[in-house]
Amino acid sequence: MTTPATTATAPVPPATACPRPVGRGRVVTAYRWEITKLAAQARTRATLAVCLVAPFVFVVLLDRQDRLPKDTLYGRWVHASGFATPLLVLGFAAQWVFPLLTSLVAGDIFASEDQHGTWKTILTRSHSRTQIFWAKALAAATFAVLLLAVLALSCLAAGVLLVGHQPLESLSGTLLPSGRTAGLVLAAWASTLPPLLGFTALGIMLSVLTRSSPAGIVGPIILGLLMQLYAFLNGADTIRHLLLVTPFDAWHGLLAAHPYYGPLRDGTLVSVGYILICLAIAYTALRRRDITGG
Amino acid sequence: MAVGVPAVEASGLVKRFGGLIAVDHVDLRVDVGEVYGILGPNGAGKTTFLRMLFGLIRPDAGTLRVFGRTWGDAGPSMLDGVAGFIESPRFYPYLSGRRNLNLLAGLDRGGADSRIDEVLDVVDLARRAGDKVGGYSFGMRQRLGVAASLLRDPRLLVLDEPANGLDPAGIRDMRALVKRLAAGGLTVLLSSHNMDEVEEICDNVTIMRTGRVVYHGSIDQLRAQAPDPSHRLMTSDDEQALRLAAGHRAVAVSVHPDGGLALRAQAADADAYIIALGRSNLAVRALHLEIAPLESLFFMLTETDPEAGFGEPAQTQPDTLTGVTS
Numbered sequence: 347m348t349t350p351a352t353t354a355t356a357p358v359p360p361a362t363a364c365p366r367p368v369g370r371g372r373v374v375t376a377y378r379w380e381i382t383k384l385a386a387q388a389r390t391r392a393t394l395a396v397c398l399v400a401p402f403v404f405v406v407l408l409d410r411q412d413r414l415p416k417d418t419l420y421g422r423w424v425h426a427s428g429f430a431t432p433l434l435v436l437g438f439a440a441q442w443v444f445p446l447l448t449s450l451v452a453g454d455i456f457a458s459e460d461q462h463g464t465w466k467t468i469l470t471r472s473h474s475r476t477q478i479f480w481a482k483a484l485a486a487a488t489f490a491v492l493l494l495a496v497l498a499l500s501c502l503a504a505g506v507l508l509v510g511h512q513p514l515e516s517l518s519g520t521l522l523p524s525g526r527t528a529g530l531v532l533a534a535w536a537s538t539l540p541p542l543l544g545f546t547a548l549g550i551m552l553s554v555l556t557r558s559s560p561a562g563i564v565g566p567i568i569l570g571l572l573m574q575l576y577a578f579l580n581g582a583d584t585i586r587h588l589l590l591v592t593p594f595d596a597w598h599g600l601l602a603a604h605p606y607y608g609p610l611r612d613g614t615l616v617s618v619g620y621i622l623i624c625l626a627i628a629y630t631a632l633r634r635r636d637i638t639g640g
Numbered sequence: 641m642a643v644g645v646p647a648v649e650a651s652g653l654v655k656r657f658g659g660l661i662a663v664d665h666v667d668l669r670v671d672v673g674e675v676y677g678i679l680g681p682n683g684a685g686k687t688t689f690l691r692m693l694f695g696l697i698r699p700d701a702g703t704l705r706v707f708g709r710t711w712g713d714a715g716p717s718m719l720d721g722v723a724g725f726i727e728s729p730r731f732y733p734y735l736s737g738r739r740n741l742n743l744l745a746g747l748d749r750g751g752a753d754s755r756i757d758e759v760l761d762v763v764d765l766a767r768r769a770g771d772k773v774g775g776y777s778f779g780m781r782q783r784l785g786v787a788a789s790l791l792r793d794p795r796l797l798v799l800d801e802p803a804n805g806l807d808p809a810g811i812r813d814m815r816a817l818v819k820r821l822a823a824g825g826l827t828v829l830l831s832s833h834n835m836d837e838v839e840e841i842c843d844n845v846t847i848m849r850t851g852r853v854v855y856h857g858s859i860d861q862l863r864a865q866a867p868d869p870s871h872r873l874m875t876s877d878d879e880q881a882l883r884l885a886a887g888h889r890a891v892a893v894s895v896h897p898d899g900g901l902a903l904r905a906q907a908a909d910a911d912a913y914i915i916a917l918g919r920s921n922l923a924v925r926a927l928h929l930e931i932a933p934l935e936s937l938f939f940m941l942t943e944t945d946p947e948a949g950f951g952e953p954a955q956t957q958p959d960t961l962t963g964v965t966s
């Protein structure tokens with residue numbers, strides 16, 4: 347085959363005619379790409395749908411029960427005030443539901459590229475690993491925020507619509523000012539965002555390190571349960587403060603007659619610590635690895 | 641040949657996997673506009689070399705420039721104007737072919753989206769573009785891989801054994817497609833373990849064996865160095881045919897281990913010998929080409945011990961070749 351003379355002697359044209367996004371712009375394009383991909387996955391949509399519907403089913407089932415879940419915080423109140431429902435669910439969700447829900451995406455988002463052998467497909471399209479990493483981490487965080495918001499609003503709506511907006515007791519036994527209860531309930535849910543993002547980062551780290559979706563999804567749940575177990579067995583206080591499940595209870599301070607915010611502050615610091623460490627490990631591992639599969 | 645920046649320039653490239661040296665001080669230069677082949681048997685290091693080109697794995701030593709840019713100074717922009725795939729192309733199986741291209745176009749930006757129909761047409765996948773990739777045949781995925789590459793409107797197309805796993809018609813179509821793209825001015829770097837393919841498509845070739853370059857040069861140069869083709873010959877009287885061969889110095893005839901005779905000669909000398917057989921009342925019952933000349937050269941290059949030295953080809957330097965292809 348002969349070389350076309352025109353191309354052989356032509357000066358090298360500029361890399362591309364169209365301006366390419368640089369730096370942060372590329373993280374945004376990659377983020378959009380990842381979100382589109384997540385939205386196309388049945389699993390993501392199903393998870394959000396469950397978060398939307400499950401609270402209503404839960405309230406209906408609870409309504410038919412005579413025995414109340416009295417051992418759980420606000421369990422005694424579920425028939426008396428609709429505001430108790432979201433708080434009951436919140437106390438329960440922290441045990442393993444939050445780690446499960448967030449790691450469904452976080453634990454899979456990197457490993458699925460290994461599973462499908464698609465690292466080579468995306469990394470040969472002018473995006474760096476750093477850009478892809480932040481895009482994926484942001485997408486996983488977006489999903490975590492979204493599912494927390496959907497679950498919180500759905501629980502609140504289910505409680506208020508199906509049970510009513512009767513006044514609720516604070517954890518100290520006094521009645522909460524009725525106008526502020528909804529706000530307090532949502533604030534309690536919002537206070538679980540830092541540890542939820544901590545579990546998201548844990549899922550991301552396991553997803554990158556193990557390159558296996560099952561490990562990335564189940565790992566955070568098991569770690570969460572082990573931490574619960576440690577806390578339950580009255581482990582040393584300092585260690586308990588460093589566990590990622592402890593901040594899930596920080597909202598108790600918000601619902602006291604005299605609110606206290608210490609656990610919230612400490613919990614946020616601990617969560618940020620987890621997030622930074624897990625993301626740093628994941629980022630370093632992804633940057634260093636050879637993409638040989640696929 | 642093209643003056644100026646080469647499309648790909650590797651020098652002293654090394655990649656180790658533990659104790660194994662997958663790519664061992666490879667030098668290679670692909671000029672703009674040419675179709676370049678990297679040829680080698682399984683495990684020669686072709687894929688490893690191409691993975692380094694795409695930045696999927698990091699070289700342990702040496703430099704690699706693509707259009708003059710290195711990974712170190714350009715980052716992922718080094719791949720601007722470059723497209724292709726490594727081994728078999730992979731996509732998200734739960735999405736359709738078109739949706740996969742959509743997503744990749746989203747990563748590419750620069751109007752790639754508007755080219756989707758066009759590239760699907762080029763690879764003849766337009767009709768099945770709406771089906772999930774999970775249900776595609778191997779050949780369809782291979783063609784989708786080419787489509788995904790063309791989406792980037794590349795100046796350099798890198799294909800790792802593009803015909804691997806395709807049926808004969810698929811191989812023919814893939815080769816025709818590569819030739820068509822090359823005729824349009826695209827620079828193509830492709831790896832293969834098939835001499836025929838490289839001979840048919842490429843201008844220049846690097847032959848690798850266990851990570852080392854054992855030959856660099858143009859296909860024409862390679863042909864000139866190839867040994868005589870080897871045939872299997874059946875005659876009405878092989879013994880007499882063998883005796884007659886003694887008078888033809890340019891042909892080498894011996895008893896074939898599977899029966900008949902083995903004939904090794906250039907075409908013109910073989911013709912003269914066969915005519916002589918007829919004149920001596922010996923009928924030729926069959927004449928098969930057993931090993932094409934380039935193929936036998938390929939085997940010699942890749943199966944003999946490089947330490948023993950095959951002679952000239954391994955010493956051929958890329959610099960001396962740029963003149964050959966002009």
Ligand SMILES: Nc1ncnc2c1ncn2[C@@H]1O[C@H](COP(=O)(O)OP(=O)(O)OP(=O)(O)O)[C@@H](O)[C@H]1O
Pocket residue numbers: 638657660661662680681682683684685686687688689833
């Ligand atoms: N991830 C890896 N870990 C260890 N060894 C590897 C890895 N990838 C490649 N190798 C080794 O490197 C050598 C070159 O492999 P490579 O895949 O580059 O060969 P190839 O020329 O592409 O072969 P093929 O024609 O079979 O595709 C082989 O010996 C292979 O076993």
Ligand SMILES: [Mg+2]
Pocket residue numbers: 686687688727800801
């Ligand atoms: Mg290979």
